[in-house]
Amino acid sequence: MKTLKIPEATVIRLSVYSRYLAQVDRRGITTISSGEIADGTGVSPAQVRKDLAYFGEFGTRGVGYNVKDLYWHIIKILGLNTTWSVVIIGAGNLGTALSMYGGFRERGFKVVGIFDNAPHKIGYRLNGVEVYPMERLKEIIEKEKAQIAIIAVPAEHAQEVADQLAETSIQGILNFAPCVINVPERIELRNVDLSVNLELITFNLALRRSLKGGK
Amino acid sequence: MKTLKIPEATVIRLSVYSRYLAQVDRRGITTISSGEIADGTGVSPAQVRKDLAYFGEFGTRGVGYNVKDLYWHIIKILGLNTTWSVVIIGAGNLGTALSMYGGFRERGFKVVGIFDNAPHKIGYRLNGVEVYPMERLKEIIEKEKAQIAIIAVPAEHAQEVADQLAETSIQGILNFAPCVINVPERIELRNVDLSVNLELITFNLALRRSLKGGK
DNA sequence: TAGATTGTTAATCGATTAACAATC
DNA sequence: TAGATTGTTAATCGATTAACAATC
Incomplete structure (x- = not known):
């Protein structure tokens, strides 16, 4: 994990993304693009990709992100994978x-x-x-x-x-x-x-x- | 009043300043400098002056700010002068x-x-x-x-x-x-x-x- | 391959800080 | 006047956005 300082706004947005992904997952959707996440959460697609880029590469070029995988990656980043x-x-x-x-x-x-x-x-x-x-x-x-x-x-x-x-x-x-x-x-x-x-x-x-x- | 866009962080800090000024006023202090406000609220003196500068000139060069006056100026800026x-x-x-x-x-x-x-x-x-x-x-x-x-x-x-x-x-x-x-x-x-x-x-x-x- | 979308770099934008002339 | 502190400009810093090469 990079030691770059993460903007607080990024962490707050990650929380928003994770909630949105949970909702999308419940609808049975398996793949999502940064543009769709952006539309669903009211930020820019570049912002979504940039926020995620602090922590790793979670998507597939030309395809997008696996909804469940990305959800769990963010949950882990936020420290919410444990109670x-x-x-x-x-x-x-x-x-x-x-x-x-x-x-x-x-x-x-x-x-x-x-x-x-x-x-x-x-x-x-x-x-x-x-x-x-x-x-x-x-x-x-x-x-x-x-x-x-x-x-x-x-x-x-x-x-x-x-x-x-x-x-x-x-x-x-x-x-x-x-x-x-x-x-x-x-x-x-x-x-x-x-x-x-x-x-x-x-x-x-x-x-x-x-x-x-x-x- | 200038039509410049005010950063949200500035508004939040103004709220903090006003609470600090109320506290200082209760101690009977009448004059305060940007440096003292900064110390009391954990920001930089330049930040204090810049935040206030969006809304007018409330201080006296070489002297500082009148505690009560500045308090009420900020309360008015925040829209809190009415119930x-x-x-x-x-x-x-x-x-x-x-x-x-x-x-x-x-x-x-x-x-x-x-x-x-x-x-x-x-x-x-x-x-x-x-x-x-x-x-x-x-x-x-x-x-x-x-x-x-x-x-x-x-x-x-x-x-x-x-x-x-x-x-x-x-x-x-x-x-x-x-x-x-x-x-x-x-x-x-x-x-x-x-x-x-x-x-x-x-x-x-x-x-x-x-x-x-x-x- | 052609179309799509990522990851990342460079450009832009905005906010904070440093510095200083104005002035009490 | 000398010392102090404001108000403001310029310099710096950091975050967002645009653009595009990489690649599925």
Whole structure:
């Protein structure tokens, strides 16, 4: 595998391609061209081929790509050929929603524990997954071999939770709290700010208005 | 206002700057330089100045920026100087979580209605917001003057919901269903795929592994 | 072979960074 | 005035697109 830096946009598109290929496969289609993938996912054919070229040669010139093969190649590239065990920190509304989110299971993620420090929540099961007290974080992560943690606590407590996670064998953190957190280099961190997505909409709506009104 | 195309990354950073400025303001600081904003948000000072330059001149050479003024300038740029009324389609776990998500309220978003077609959910209140049947979608959107809709239904029903929204006066749609949907040009659309965020983590973890093992 | 489509290189486009004149 | 920091231009960097040789 080349050591070239892969653009994040490429990884996101690979995810989109894989979903589209799964859909095409369900329709019983066995071969597909970069142009067809492009049409189905809203990118350019050159983009599709370039994205794939970072990782190898998966097609046959003059023919195209085998749908199933390419699907599995991408799944492997994305690291989704194995099941990932996930813990969720915070059994509030967001944590509860995420624990039941079908989109995770579909892509091979398995929620193995939810953590909270509200005594009345401990011991409950959400979607079959037990709610544990925060004191058992390290124990359960190690017992269940969880590799990824999702932080779904209020912003005030996010860093505190991150510090506790840093003491465990967790490899990746997805942070939904709207704040910046610091974690050791060895942990792969990603922040999702749900509000920013609405703000990108309001920005564009405000821009449209000012173009109409202002001009 | 210039008609230059603004990079999406710039808009996202403006959102980050505004949160940082709010925090700095709470500490009672009145003036700030691009370098300090850069340090506080993890970008370069040139980036901060360039991002702001798309929209005007907000600083004083040799001095810096007035914290409060700049905060409000950015809030206005993001279209957040007015309250936006939001409806959520789908009273499942995600819809429920989003209806109670503090991060929205903080930035001036107000959830004015939740819609579902499960009879046993109708009439309930989530966080003070009523759950309405889908048949009343258009009526309530128009009555409440909702401008933005959040789709939080399973992927199979997302397009159907989008079609119904297209019949209303809704101006923007935030789609959480992991699928591509089509809406009229006049509607500002944005997709959020929660699973992709986990996949960006697993991709990097898989990459780290292969670099360690493969090399 | 002729037609089709890949993989890859070169050209283009756009975003970030460095540098500095303007100016408080 | 001297020091500081902005706003902006030019240089750099990186990603996308166009084009085409390779080849099925």
